Amino acid sequence: MxxxxxxxxxxxxxxxxxxxxxxxGRPEPPETPRFxxxxxxxxxxxxxxxxxxxxxxxxxxxxxxxxxxxxxxxxxxxxxxxxxxxxxxxxxxxxxxxxxxxxxxxxxxxxxxxxxxxxxxxxxxxxxxxxxxxxxxxxxxxxxxxxxxxxxxxAPRHPGHEMAKPARRKRLPKMAQLAGPAHNISRLHNGGWTVIQRRQDGSVDFNQPWEAYKDGFGDPQGEFWLGLEKVHHILGDRGSRLAVQLQDWEGNAESLQFPIHLGGEDTAYSLQLTPPVASKLGATTFSPSGLSLPFSTWDQDHDLRGDKNCARSLSGGWWFGTCSHSNLNGQYFHSIPRQRQQRKKGIFWKTWRGRYYPLQATTILVQPTAAS
Structure with missing residues (x-):
């Protein structure tokens, strides 16, 4: 031998x-020079x-x-x-x-x-x-x-001089400023809005892999996720709006509405937010153009944390960012757990009821707006 x-x-x-x-184990190299x-x-x-x-x-x-x-x-x-x-x-x-x-x-x-x-x-x-x-x-x-x-x-554009662009996907359209909360839920459903997510009783397991979140799962008459590819098809390359309806266990409700742009699968269905929206949602670090949040699941880690997989550490698939701003696809609890380590895996919206308060019900809607 x-x-x-x-x-x-x-x-x-x-x-x-x-x-x-x-x-x-080495320190990260310095940032790339501006030019x-x-x-x-x-x-x-x-x-x-x-x-x-x-x-x-x-x-x-x-x-x-x-x-x-x-x-x-x-x-x-x-x-x-x-x-x-x-x-x-x-x-x-x-x-x-x-x-x-x-x-x-x-x-x-x-x-x-x-x-x-x-x-x-x-x-x-x-x-x-x-x-x-x-x-x-x-x-x-x-x-x-x-x-x-x-x-x-x-990048600036000068009259008479067209800037050369590499062959890649279209530039993100400019988005409008943050709008106020939408309080009339029935008006949303009747105004060209499409429901893409609903949580209400824990009957559907939302801790699903990438392909499930891409294609959709659940029952449209109950709890469901429409599917990232379907949502991108509805919104296309236009600027869009996203509405979030939240409900806690004391009967309180909150409704938010803000402009977004949703990229395709080549961007991991990144959700682009303007600086006012990113700040209002609790983000403290973002570029002058806003905040770009790729979608992540436990088997497709695209979040902005280099040291952990937010979907695996928490639960479900979401535009996690740094794991701490929101997660409306987390684990459903029929009552609030006592252990803080368990509560962090639930459905939460940090800027409303806090990071460790698991919500009772949520609904997400989208609406395409005029092309910019």
Whole structure:
């Protein structure tokens, strides 16, 4: 048996990825200069993603080679433990694991098998780290795309000089200022509004994966989520409005209405908010163009937190941001839990009843407005 090439390949793989994995613990590099090329940043992110894919494929091939060696050792295991009772002569037994000839004692075989198992464990850990780094890079690339969209929205345009634009999705339209609360619920339903979400009794599980939130689930006559793709089809590329109706367990109700723009799946259905709206909803950090919130689920992490998956830590799918502003698709509680750690997973709207108050009922509606 020739173990040296396999072990060497694993060591070379570890050395090749040491820099990539150790970068997770280093401080983040300084921000890109104001006049840096976004295309260069995008190329860099794409290159890192390709490196992650290549490392992952290399690890999978190495694991396959180790698995084949283990199967060959397993086929020889019984014969090596009891050579007298085996029908094959000692030389034939040795050739099962050493086709090139030569003696291999049971102690040597056991030692080699132990080394292979330890090496396989290290390769498995490396594979998990590479996969984690790949997810992190994909998340960073999505943020770069959102920043590119915001830069396009802010870039000045001079008369007689048309600014060259890279081939990407259309610029976000300019949105109106924040409007006051809408108190007449029936007027909303009769004014061209479409209900896209309803929570009222906990009859539907909202802790669903990405595809479910994309396509929709539940019962339109009861609790349901219409589906991100359907909502984007309704709103199109126009500026739109979103209305949120909230109810607590004391019979109090609140209704809010504000302008939005909803991106397509290539932006993770990002919800674009103007600065006044972002501030009113509790955000403390946003760009001059506003706040862009990608949609996240437990299996598609697009939130603005680099150190956690908000959907996995809380519950449901939502435009989480930093996990603390709102979540109307959280876990439904029929009574308010005593434990604060449990309450944070519920349905909440921070700027109304607070971060740790799980609401009793919610309704979300959307309405397209005139194209800008």
């Amino acid at each position: 020739r173990c040296a090439p396999t072990a060497g390949a694993a060591l070379m793989l570890c050395a090749a990825t040491a820099g990539l994995l150790s970068a997770q 840096a090329s976004w295309d260069e940043v995008n190329v860099l992110a794409h290159g890192l993603l390709q490196l992650g894919h290549g490392l992952r494929e290399h690890v999978e091939r190495t694991r396959g080679q180790l698995g084949e060696l283990e199967r060959r050792l397993g086929a020889c295991g019984a014969a090596c433990k009891d050579p007298e009772g085996s029908a094959a002569p000692p030389r034939a037994q040795a050739n099962l694991v050493n086709p090139g000839g030569g003696d291999a004692s049971p102690e040597t075989l056991r030692s080699l098998k132990t080394q292979l198992e330890a090496q396989n464990s290290r390769i498995q850990q490396l594979f998990q780290k590479v996969a984690q780094q790949q997810r992190h890079l994909e998340k960073q690339q999505l943020r770069i795309q959102n920043l590119q969209s915001q830069m396009d929205h802010l």
